[in-house]
Amino acid sequence: MQPSSARTMDPLLLLGSFILVAVVLTWIIPAGQYDRVENSQTGTASVVPGSYKRLPSHPVGFGGLLLSIPAGLARAADIIFYVFLAGAALTVVELTGAIGAILDDLTKYLARRQLFVLPIVSLLFLFGGAAYSMSEEIIAFIPLLCALMRRLKLPNTMAVAVSFGSATVAAAFSPFNTFLLGISQPALGLHLFSGFAFRCVFFVIAIFAWMAYLILKAARMRGIPDVTAEVIPEVEKKAHPAATGARQYLVLLILNGGLAVMIVGAILWSWETSQFSALFIGIAVLAGIAGGLKLRGTSEAFAEGLRRVALAAFLAGFARAVSVILEDGKILDTITELLFRPLQHVAGSGTAVSMLVAQSLLNLPMPSDSGKAMLALPILSPLADLLHISRQIVASSYQYCTLGGLINPTYGAFLAMLALARVPYTKWLRLVVPVYLILFAVCIVALVVGVRIGLQ
Numbered sequence: 001m002q003p004s005s006a007r008t009m010d011p012l013l014l015l016g017s018f019i020l021v022a023v024v025l026t027w028i029i030p031a032g033q034y035d036r037v038e039n040s041q042t043g044t045a046s047v048v049p050g051s052y053k054r055l056p057s058h059p060v061g062f063g064g065l066l067l068s069i070p071a072g073l074a075r076a077a078d079i080i081f082y083v084f085l086a087g088a089a090l091t092v093v094e095l096t097g098a099i100g101a102i103l104d105d106l107t108k109y110l111a112r113r114q115l116f117v118l119p120i121v122s123l124l125f126l127f128g129g130a131a132y133s134m135s136e137e138i139i140a141f142i143p144l145l146c147a148l149m150r151r152l153k154l155p156n157t158m159a160v161a162v163s164f165g166s167a168t169v170a171a172a173f174s175p176f177n178t179f180l181l182g183i184s185q186p187a188l189g190l191h192l193f194s195g196f197a198f199r200c201v202f203f204v205i206a207i208f209a210w211m212a213y214l215i216l217k218a219a220r221m222r223g224i225p226d227v228t229a230e231v232i233p234e235v236e237k238k239a240h241p242a243a244t245g246a247r248q249y250l251v252l253l254i255l256n257g258g259l260a261v262m263i264v265g266a267i268l269w270s271w272e273t274s275q276f277s278a279l280f281i282g283i284a285v286l287a288g289i290a291g292g293l294k295l296r297g298t299s300e301a302f303a304e305g306l307r308r309v310a311l312a313a314f315l316a317g318f319a320r321a322v323s324v325i326l327e328d329g330k331i332l333d334t335i336t337e338l339l340f341r342p343l344q345h346v347a348g349s350g351t352a353v354s355m356l357v358a359q360s361l362l363n364l365p366m367p368s369d370s371g372k373a374m375l376a377l378p379i380l381s382p383l384a385d386l387l388h389i390s391r392q393i394v395a396s397s398y399q400y401c402t403l404g405g406l407i408n409p410t411y412g413a414f415l416a417m418l419a420l421a422r423v424p425y426t427k428w429l430r431l432v433v434p435v436y437l438i439l440f441a442v443c444i445v446a447l448v449v450g451v452r453i454g455l456q
Contacts, residue, residue, distance in 0.1 A: 011415045014425050015318045022322050023060050026329030031055040033333045046378045052337045058330040068324040073317030082273040083313035083416050086140035089284035091305025096291025098251035119211055122166040129167030130174035136413045138163045142420040153222045156421040157431045164417050172403040173206040175199035180399045183373045188381055188391040195392050202446040213435040251291045258283040312419040316412030326365050340379050352393045352447040359401035367411040369402055392455045400443035406436050
């Protein structure tokens with residue numbers, strides 16, 4: 001069908017546009033580079049403040065444009081394989097009929113209070129985002145959440161919102177984020193989790209605003225004809241729920257047990273996508289056999305899952321092509337210098353707000369939170385000292401800027417989620433931009449208050 005095809009092409013067209021813009025920028029923006037020093041303990045390289053210098057022009061041509069795509073795919077290989085294996089494993093689980101049967105039972109039980117499901121489902125992702133910036137792992141949950149939203153007569157945009165959206169908001173405001181604060185505060189010479197009480201206040205405000213917005217939007221969306229007729233992932237069309245029995249509960253136990261191990265592994269053992277991918281292979285095999293598919297049926301379901309998530313997986317590599325072009329053209333450091341140079345002429349609370357705005361703009365060429373930290377924090381730290389701004393404000397501005405992940409079209413994992421849910425990027429923006437602006441205003445208020453009270 002035509003509408004379905006147009007929706008499927010939306011993220012590819014969007015990324016293609018950004019890749020072309022990146023190529024054009026390499027012909028316009030002067031090349032330049034900071035000196036970098038490597039941290040022997042972490043193996044990461046940070047820029048040396050004040051070391052920026054111009055370089056001979058390195059414009060990217062047509063050949064470089066084409067090469068950037070396979071280069072991006074190679075650099076995003078871990079995420080691509082994770083999407084493939086997680087999607088395949090979830091397809092095996094779906095084709096056992098277990099998920100459909102359990103969701104039917106859950107929907108009947110909550111028939112008169114279905115909107116309470118949203119905050120309940122969001123709790124897992126709120127905790128994951130607040131604790132360790134849960135992100136790529138969410139991809140595995142999207143097909144399941146789409147099936148749940150279908151039964152609640154809600155659009156697939158809500159599946160992405162209650163998962164990725166909740167985790168992103170929680171991570172940006174969390175007072176105990178082991179990833180974002182674990183990177184920024186030690187790098188700035190601050191004690192880990194310092195400023196805890198201050199961040200708790202704005203964390204509560206942000207989460208309340210986010211959840212209230214989701215519940216309000218969901219109440220307005222339920223039962224709208226064009227919403228309930230929305231195209232949904234193929235997995236739900238082909239999976240025929242069986243009656244709930246011992247097999248279904250065993251499959252659900254295997255799935256939930258695997259996901260729990262994944263979350264614990266991320267928090268306690270610093271697991272990454274390779275460990276997550278291996279875990280999903282185990283989930284697929286065990287769930288397929290427990291669900292009665294046998295070895296041959298499990299293999300066929302796994303292969304079907306690989307086919308279904310191919311586009312979503314490759315989007316992660318296409319998104320990485322943007323940063324490949326900016327790095328090959330030697331303009332990423334120049335963009336950083338242009339964003340941060342004006343900050344030295346701003347005083348007081350305006351400095352803190354300007355830091356937030358500049359780092360939020362840096363999200364587009366540098367979607368990696370760790371990469372952004374290594375690039376921006378060494379520049380902002382001495383600048384804050386010169387302008388008599390607390391380094392705690394620098395850490396907060398860095399953490400708050402990650403809220404931009406809600407709308408960042410160069411973040412591959414985010415686009416993979418939209419593709420799996422078959423939600424066009426423009427439709428997602430219509431849902432999330434109003435609440436993003438509200439939360440961004442909360443970030444500004446938090447920084448201004450932090451400056452005024454002398455947050456340390």
